[in-house]
Amino acid sequence: MVDVALQGGTVQVAVQMDRAKVLQRLRLGDAAFRQVTRAAAIAVLVILGGIIVSLLLGAWPALRTFGIGFLYEESWNPVTEKFGAIAPIYGTVVTSLIAMLIAVPVGLFIALFLTELCPMWLRRPIGIAIELLAGIPSIIYGIWGLFVFAPFLQQYVQPFLIDMFGPIPILSDLFAGPPYGIGILTAGLILAIMVLPFITSISRDVFEAVPPVLKEAAYGLGCTTWEVARFVVLPYARVGVIGGVMLGLGRALGETMAVTFVIGNAHRISGSIMAPGTTISATIANEFTEAVGDLYTSALVALGLILFVITFIVLALARLMLMRLNARIGT
């Protein structure tokens, strides 16, 4: 690179200047570049460390008071200052699970349709629509969820679900109860819509990166479109797809505003997914402003710490999964 630059437009200058000086300057530039990028990378670690330390410090009074019980107690009582985190943890996990159950297949199907089957003229409109979904602020999802989606669910979808699953033993408990319109299920559905664009657009990009040669070879062997998608495209793009799914899951776990609007904000664990519940981030958003007393505030910070740990575990599991996948392909 250096030689090319010297032989190009700067040749005349270089003749006049000492060649060593120029090289020195370029070397300094490189060193500075290395330092700046390294500082940026270290800053991330410092910020992350700072967040962990401040969360630990903030959460310490609650963790010391409640101990390990904080993780499995259901009581969340600001009056007697008895706090347990299992209800918000349960809500966080279940809403994210519902969201992923819906968003992962739908998102993959959309991405496959866009890359494999869609006529050219339809690709752009669908692609742009998906990206627009990603750009909508979460508060808008919340308001739409509360004013439009929840009443719709309450009037049409939930009574239907209750009637349909009523006679089936386990499912009747899962879909029991008065149709409030808002609750765990509604929050999960809103989250599914919110994470769909992440999964779709990343999957689409990695599907497009699959070498056409592979697909053509598969078609040449007589594979159907489904077989090509299942046995060529998906395995080739699996790392990217898992990345997209994890990004979506990360958003689902931490989403605050939209969930707060539609989940019903009740600190209870109920067998029915139509019952109101709460999530960690919704609880913090709801209660932090008016939390009086150190223990109460500390319990909320401890919830934040737990969410941090959950996210960490999810990311670690994703890494592990990728490693195992790669190992299996390798043998």
Add this chain to the structure above:
Amino acid sequence: MKHWTAVAAAGFIAAAAHLPANAADISGAGATFPYPIYAKWADAYKKETGNGLNYQSIGSGGGIKQITNKTVTFGASDAPLKGEELDKIGLAQFPAVMGGIVPVVNLDGIKPGELTIDGPTLAKIFLGDIKKWDDPAIKQLNPSAKLPSQAIAVVHRSDGSGTTYNFAYYLADVSADWKSKVGVNTSVQWPMGIGAKGNEGVAQNVGNTKGSVGYVEYAYALQNKLTFTKMINKAGKTVTPTSEAFQAAAANADWKSQPGYGVILANQAGEKSWPMTAATWILVYKHPADPAATAEALKFFAWAYKNGGKMAESLDYVPMPANVVADIEKYWKAEIKDASGKPVF
């Protein structure tokens, strides 16, 4: 977490926007419930005197924290501090304005003010002991109303709030069960129902859900055209929520009985008193580090007591009665002093 950053960002923006402000600007922080009226008063006050008010409606808990850290001249709280807490920090406390809390329902064929309910029944509904609208307890109070055999959907606040504090206080006052099982705080462990964020959230949910019952500030019931109920007060009389009924509760309260006027107006005596009336409080230091700033703040509230009544009523708040105001101003003179012992007001 997002919410914190949003609050922090808003704080920075607010701080930045206020940098060039007049040195005489009064700074305060706290309760969200009285924010609209404080803002309206501040606007009129600025026009009249040139002095502005910088009030951050960050919630009562935040207001108490900020006044404790002395980052603001006054704090504002929907729940009064107890005498010993005030003494510990060295704060004076006085009520600024009041509002009414009303039960709202969503029942086919029932119009605002047609249903009557009493405290013990309301407590049983929110405890989950009464599950259907045609329960004998409700029927007995409303012999002529057509009550459906419909499940009651309870809607409560999900965020901590002074409204919840006053509502829970009233229920604890009329129901021993509520007192022992739930208790009183800005947020409580609700035995049942769904939580909605803010008065507007509760109003929206009650408006949407057939068979629901909730509680909101009076203004929200009017604005959202919700079906508020009548209530039976301590004197056994049926009252309709009106400005007069809220004021009657304030007039009948024994304001001197608690330090810093920390009287909860729930369940006051008097034939016309609305049982769920709520005041909101201001906290200032008794020996402020900056007496001039505290004097400005007190001047603002004195002006608001004198000239702000109509404005308060236009936003469905209730101004403090004149006799209480006179007493508060006496209290300021007696208690809030500068370093040399001279009253700041």
